[in-house]
Amino acid sequence: MDSVARCIEMGATDHLPKPFEPVLLHARINASLATKRLHEQQELSHKQMEEYSRQLESRVLEQTKQLRESYESLRRTQEETVFALSSLVEIRDPYTAGHQKHVSQLACAIASEMGLPENQIEGIRVAGILHDIGKVCVPAEILSKPGRISEIEFAVISTHPQVGYDILKTVEFPWPIAQIVFQHHEKLDGTGYPIGASSDKILLEAKILSVADVVEAIAYHRPYRPALGTATAMEEVSKKSGVHFQPEAVAACMAVFQEKDFVFE
Ligand SMILES: [Fe+2]
The missing domain is CATH 1.20.5 (Single alpha-helices involved in coiled-coils or other helix-helix interfaces)
Structure with a gap:
């Protein structure tokens, strides 16, 4: 080299x-x-x-x-x-104080038991907290009346899903809150209110809320009767499973109480 x-x-x-x-x-x-x-x-x-x-x-x-x-x-x-x-x-309406929070808690537990995604459960939580907001337009004496209400009084109370919808429809939530609130008294067989919508027209969130609403209402004290407890509430709701209430939501509600030991906070 x-x-x-x-x-x-x-x-x-x-x-x-x-x-x-x-x-x-x-x-x-x-x-x-x-x-x-x-x-x-x-x-x-x-x-x-x-x-x-x-x-x-x-x-x-x-x-x-x-x-x-x-x-x-x-x-x-x-x-x-x-x-x-x-x-x-x-x-x-002191008689229903805490009702919306309770319904929201139970509805979320049912939704979670049904395996719904987190975001949808969050929408149910918000809708639950607001579902009876339309009762602001119902006179307090009707809401807290002890004893049975008249047909006219019931007609006044039944305006609350529509009023709730009207209050919430312009709020831009990331979930269909106004629509869920509007439908929370609808029943699968079309005998609910305000429009008697049938099963396929009712949002899943509203179906879940409806079960939680009725269970809470029966379980707790009301102006016209004492508290009946969750066992009686579940019995009543189970009788109407598939007629008024979505069977999956009823079954999930049952599991929430029997297997998950759910208690209202
Ligand atoms: Fe309601």
Whole structure:
């Protein structure tokens, strides 16, 4: 191996034979300087890219944090608004105070037992808390009347799903809350109210809410009778399974009480 090849092998990047030829020497020096400048520029660009990437990453993190905070704040506002709306009807009707919260809890437990997705359960929770909001338009003396109510009084009470729908229809929830509230007294066989919708027209959420609503109403104290307990409530609802109530929701409700030891909070 000659000396030039050995030098290249040992790490030399170029070779200039002696005696030096001035023109060649000048050209090689210029070439070396150009290569050095190129390396320096590449290094600078690399550093700038790294810095830009760091800034970008920190901006994305900051904006994600702000978005998360805005989302949390919106969610809290929505939650507080839902509870404020819910308390409107309960302030006027102490007998049903806590009813909407109870119905919401039981409906969520039924939905969970049926294996519904989290987001749908969340919609049921909100609809449950608000389902009787339309009772704000029913005189308090009818709502808390001890003893049987007249036909006219029942007609007044039966407006509450429509009133609830009208109150909620312009609120942009991520779930069909107004529609669920509108349908919570509908029955599978079309004998419910306000429109007597049949099974295939009733939302699953409303079917679940309807079971929870009736179970809670029978189980707890009402102005016109004492509390009857969950066993009696389940017995009553089971008799109407497939007629008024969706069988899957009734079965899930049964499982919630018998296997999951559900209790109203
Ligand atoms: Fe209702």
